[in-house]
Amino acid sequence: MPELPEVEHSRRIWDAGLGHRVLKVLVPHPSVRDFRGTDVRALQDQLAGQVFLSSEANGKQLLFRFGRAGSLWLGMHLGMSGRLSVESDSIEPGKHDHLILRQAKRSLVFSDQRQFGRVLFHQGIEPPDWWARLAPPILSDQFTVKAVSNFLRRRRSTSLKAVLLMQERFPGIGNWMADEILWRAYLNPATKAGELEPATAAKLWRTVRRVTRLSLASIQKDWDYPATWLFQHRWDDGGKCPRCHSQLRRATIGGRTTCWCPTCQAAR
């Protein structure tokens, strides 16, 4: 379930290898979809022998930096089922392990069952272009109420649910976070973006930031989310709203399975 907090959590998992050299790069299945458009050979040849310097996350994107000059970059998107882990230095690749960075005392492993993820490789002192072009992070100063209001206006005839999933404005928000945000803001997921009054748009902006902050804090502490969140009830048939105990509803909105409380989030 890699949305913003899970991506940030994944980033930290590989921190175990920071400052250490990559001795060997294993790519057991170079033709998997995760490597579409990537020069796997260059990735393997160039990263071998280099030190793992730093990592960064923005939304669902990850960027790892390597090499003495810091000029080697490994970009990553976890897709639907991507996972980062740290295993022993001698771990043999499993069926879904697609990239293994072998270090002296551990292996940094990327695995991805469904292959919706992506691994990119870039050489150069500057970070890759695609990274520089990403939308400003939700918790940054550039994520303003004005930027959100303008976006809602431009996308006026799209449902709020679909709008929140657009990475160009809400980097890192995925299906469950979008539902959590709308539930907390008492907004119906099918409401058109253009229908929000300025005060409601501001409330949505605040709630996007709050859910992002709380989920990051929560995953750091407990690796889970509180039972008071919609998150813990959304997948059970017969799930109840943790606030008013109404029966939750589920339907496809904005092309995705959406869960909401018909009482708290009554359509206007």
Next chain:
DNA sequence: GTGCTTGTTGGCCA
């Protein structure tokens, strides 16, 4: 066998 799935992209259409 059937019909789902927490993401993104490209193609089609208005």
Next chain:
DNA sequence: GTGGCCAACAAGCA
């Protein structure tokens, strides 16, 4: 050109 919708991608699970 812009915006909106949806099938497709792959693999596993109920």
